[in-house]
Amino acid sequence: MKDKSGMAEVQRLEAESELARTPLTSLPEFSHSSPDEMLHELRVHQIELEMQNEELRRAQISLEESRDRYLDLYDFAPVGYFTLTSEGQITEVNLTGASLFGIERSKLLQRRFARFVTIEDKDRWHRYFIGVLRNKEQRQCELTVQRPDGSAIEVQLDSLRIDIAGGDERTRVVRVTVTDIHIRKQAEVKLHLIAKVFEQSGEAIMVTDADRTTIMVNQAFTTISGYSEAETIGQNQTMLQTDHHGADFYQKVWATVDLEGHWQGEMSCRRRDGHEYMGWFLISRVLNADSNPSNYIMIFSDITEHKEAQAHIQRLAHFDPLTGLPNRSLLKNRILHDLAIAQRNQSALTLMFLDLDHFKNVNDSLGHQVGDQLLIAWAKRLINAVRGQDTISRLGGDEFILVFPETDAIGAAHLVEKLLELSQQPYQIEQYELVVTPSIGIAVFPGDGTDFETLCRCADVAMYRAKQAGRNGFRFFTSEMQASSARVMIVENALRHALERDQFQLYFQPQVRLSDSQLVGAEVLLRWEHPELGHVDPADFIPIAEDSGQILQIGEWVLRQAVRQCKAWIDKGLAPILIAVNLSAVQFRDPRFPELVMQVLREEQLPPQYLELELTEGVAMDNPLEAIIIINRLLAHGISMSIDDFGTGYSSLSYLRRFDINKLKIDQSFVCEIGASSENRAIINAILGVAKSLGLKTIAEGVESEEQMTFLREKGCDEVQGFFIGKPLPAEQFEENFERQVLSLNTRLK
Numbered sequence: 001m002k003d004k005s006g007m008a009e010v011q012r013l014e015a016e017s018e019l020a021r022t023p024l025t026s027l028p029e030f031s032h033s034s035p036d037e038m039l040h041e042l043r044v045h046q047i048e049l050e051m052q053n054e055e056l057r058r059a060q061i062s063l064e065e066s067r068d069r070y071l072d073l074y075d076f077a078p079v080g081y082f083t084l085t086s087e088g089q090i091t092e093v094n095l096t097g098a099s100l101f102g103i104e105r106s107k108l109l110q111r112r113f114a115r116f117v118t119i120e121d122k123d124r125w126h127r128y129f130i131g132v133l134r135n136k137e138q139r140q141c142e143l144t145v146q147r148p149d150g151s152a153i154e155v156q157l158d159s160l161r162i163d164i165a166g167g168d169e170r171t172r173v174v175r176v177t178v179t180d181i182h183i184r185k186q187a188e189v190k191l192h193l194i195a196k197v198f199e200q201s202g203e204a205i206m207v208t209d210a211d212r213t214t215i216m217v218n219q220a221f222t223t224i225s226g227y228s229e230a231e232t233i234g235q236n237q238t239m240l241q242t243d244h245h246g247a248d249f250y251q252k253v254w255a256t257v258d259l260e261g262h263w264q265g266e267m268s269c270r271r272r273d274g275h276e277y278m279g280w281f282l283i284s285r286v287l288n289a290d291s292n293p294s295n296y297i298m299i300f301s302d303i304t305e306h307k308e309a310q311a312h313i314q315r316l317a318h319f320d321p322l323t324g325l326p327n328r329s330l331l332k333n334r335i336l337h338d339l340a341i342a343q344r345n346q347s348a349l350t351l352m353f354l355d356l357d358h359f360k361n362v363n364d365s366l367g368h369q370v371g372d373q374l375l376i377a378w379a380k381r382l383i384n385a386v387r388g389q390d391t392i393s394r395l396g397g398d399e400f401i402l403v404f405p406e407t408d409a410i411g412a413a414h415l416v417e418k419l420l421e422l423s424q425q426p427y428q429i430e431q432y433e434l435v436v437t438p439s440i441g442i443a444v445f446p447g448d449g450t451d452f453e454t455l456c457r458c459a460d461v462a463m464y465r466a467k468q469a470g471r472n473g474f475r476f477f478t479s480e481m482q483a484s485s486a487r488v489m490i491v492e493n494a495l496r497h498a499l500e501r502d503q504f505q506l507y508f509q510p511q512v513r514l515s516d517s518q519l520v521g522a523e524v525l526l527r528w529e530h531p532e533l534g535h536v537d538p539a540d541f542i543p544i545a546e547d548s549g550q551i552l553q554i555g556e557w558v559l560r561q562a563v564r565q566c567k568a569w570i571d572k573g574l575a576p577i578l579i580a581v582n583l584s585a586v587q588f589r590d591p592r593f594p595e596l597v598m599q600v601l602r603e604e605q606l607p608p609q610y611l612e613l614e615l616t617e618g619v620a621m622d623n624p625l626e627a628i629i630i631i632n633r634l635l636a637h638g639i640s641m642s643i644d645d646f647g648t649g650y651s652s653l654s655y656l657r658r659f660d661i662n663k664l665k666i667d668q669s670f671v672c673e674i675g676a677s678s679e680n681r682a683i684i685n686a687i688l689g690v691a692k693s694l695g696l697k698t699i700a701e702g703v704e705s706e707e708q709m710t711f712l713r714e715k716g717c718d719e720v721q722g723f724f725i726g727k728p729l730p731a732e733q734f735e736e737n738f739e740r741q742v743l744s745l746n747t748r749l750k
């Protein structure tokens with residue numbers, strides 16, 4: 001930059017050179033001597049002046065531009081600028097100030113600033129303004145401005161007193177900067193509220209960083225967990241964990257939070273004092289700008305009480321409060337389930353309606369309290385008398401409903417006898433010895449009904465019949481069931497004495513090998529002759545013996561007698577034969593059975609290879625894996641095993657292969673139709689094929705004609721039994737016929 005004198009020098013030089021460029025002819029007439037010089041001088045000055053004018057004009061334009069820029073900056077600044085007199089009158093205001101106050105600039109001027117301050121803040125304004133006037137330092141204040149349209153804004157004022165040079169107190173002005181702070185205020189209020197929500201929340205809140213280290217907890221957290229803020233900050237959130245859940249559980253929870261952004265559910269927690277409680281958790285993930293987790297927020301509440309209350313409500317809704325037994329509602333649920341299973345498995349189900357006899361008398365004579373205790377004791381006794389899958393429910397009063405899945409009329413007859421027997425034993429309640437008997441009505445699915453309501457109605461009707469018949473008894477809904485159950489009772493009672501009264505007898509039916517017509521074995525058949533009932537068919541009494549459990553005793557007797565007889569024949573020098581003893585499903589399921597068989601063989605001194613146990617196809621396939629174990633144990637002792645009635649049930653070939661049995665017995669229903677039914681011939685052929693491929697022997701039962709035997713021999717069946725070969729006979733007769741039978745067989749079979 002050049003200074004002023006320098007600039008003038010430059011201008012003079014420029015003027016000189018301009019004059020030099022101007023032709024003399026264009027110059028005014030000056031004398032050659034001094035007038036010329038003077039003229040020259042004048043011209044130089046003229047040009048110089050013109051140039052200075054130009055310079056001034058440019059400076060003025062620049063000045064005006066600069067003022068405009070300043071005015072723009074002033075008017076459109078983000079804050080309002082006010083100049084006030086020492087009286088507080090507005091003398092200057094920028095556009096932002098006018099728009100903040102919601103009023104035209106011209107209407108603001110000469111007005112007192114205080115006019116625009118809300119009534120509530122006016123006092124504060126005056127005190128503040130006096131303070132500004134008194135003190136030369138900048139001062140700050142927040143207040144609310146009332147706008148003409150009725151709205152109000154919160155503003156921050158920054159004011160400074162300006163003293164005019166040479167002036168006095170009256171000439172002082174105050175410059176006020178007005179900043180709109182309502183957004184900041186709103187944010188502050190919001191933050192304050194958030195802080196309050198956080199602190200006053202009834203739910204525990206725990207905030208962690210990305211590593212799940214706690215950075216913040218609220219008051220409820222301290223109350224619920226027992227840990228203070230200081231004990232928690234800096235700790236990993238795992239401090240709350242218990243052994244209740246495995247590591248897998250926590251891994252899944254945090255994987256869900258990271259994948260889906262949140263997880264909610266129940267989580268067991270440990271309080272500072274060691275007590276565990278159940279928490280309901282909501283865990284959320286917070287992401288940073290790079291979409292990476294920056295924080296985790298865990299909000300939880302202690303729901304232990306809630307859960308207990310829920311369980312209590314559940315109990316009240318489903319259980320009778322007096323006895324603790326399921327109520328009608330739960331009973332309904334259970335029976336729906338039981339009925340669905342019965343339907344699917346085509347099994348029976350029994351429903352009993354039980355009402356105590358003259359219970360009112362107990363209440364009336366000894367009081368409700370005693371009545372209640374009697375009901376409780378009665379319920380306990382009932383529960384102890386039945387199986388886990390049975391349901392006993394109290395409908396109210398002295399009425400109970402009992403549901404027995406997989407129980408048909410025969411089973412029901414046994415059960416009801418047991419219940420009546422049970423009620424004969426007195427109860428000791430307080431100082432009273434009480435006997436209370438029930439009347440029971442029985443309905444059986446599917447015969448009497450296939451749904452809960454129908455079965456209930458039938459059992460109810462039957463119960464009233466039992467009451468009418470004199471109480472302390474039971475009635476089936478249908479008369480046929482009543483009759484058959486009566487027969488069941490008679491047979492069952494008679495069976496109890498059959499063994500001791502020597503009413504059983506073993507019969508032996510010969511089994512012959514087709515290849516050489518040799519008598520190779522005998523099937524042992526049980527006969528029962530009762531003095532009053534006469535001959536009772538095994539098909540009648542075996543299921544009853546199975547239901548009552550007497551089959552174990554009877555089965556052992558049969559086994560021992562058969563083994564003893566076989567040994568006796570061997571001892572007599574007869575050619576040894578295999579004795580085939582039928583097994584009941586109940587015997588087979590008895591875990592001690594294999595040991596029992598070995599014990600009998602040992603005691604009777606019969607080598608195991610002379611004993612064959614026949615198992616029906618249904619029993620073997622009922623629980624094949626268990627059957628495999630028992631069969632293998634028996635086989636390991638050298639005992640033969642065969643599958644009876646083969647072809648009548650459903651056999652899985654894969655299991656059949658694993659059974660490792662020795663023989664398949666073709667059911668007589670196929671054999672008796674050999675001549676008439678090509679289908680049966682095909683079935684026999686198929687069974688023989690299966691047996692051959694599995695390396696099993698075959699025996700056909702129920703052979704009654706030469707035609708049947710010829711067919712079986714041609715098809716490769718190994719052995720036969722049936723009336724054509726020999727009827728079942730008692731031991732002595734079988735023995736007498738032994739030799740003869742073989743001889744006659746030899747001639748008949750050749």
Ligand SMILES: Nc1nc2c(ncn2[C@@H]2O[C@H](COP(=O)(O)OP(=O)(O)OP(=O)(O)O)[C@@H](O)[C@H]2O)c(=O)[nH]1
Pocket residue numbers: 322355356357358359360361363367368369370371372375396397398467471
């Ligand atoms: N202690 C006690 N008694 C109850 C309760 N609920 C009902 N009862 C009483 O049980 C009795 C039921 O009587 P009923 O079954 O109608 O008649 P009952 O005397 O048993 O005579 P029968 O049923 O005809 O043999 C009534 O006296 C009821 O008041 C209870 O929760 N506790």
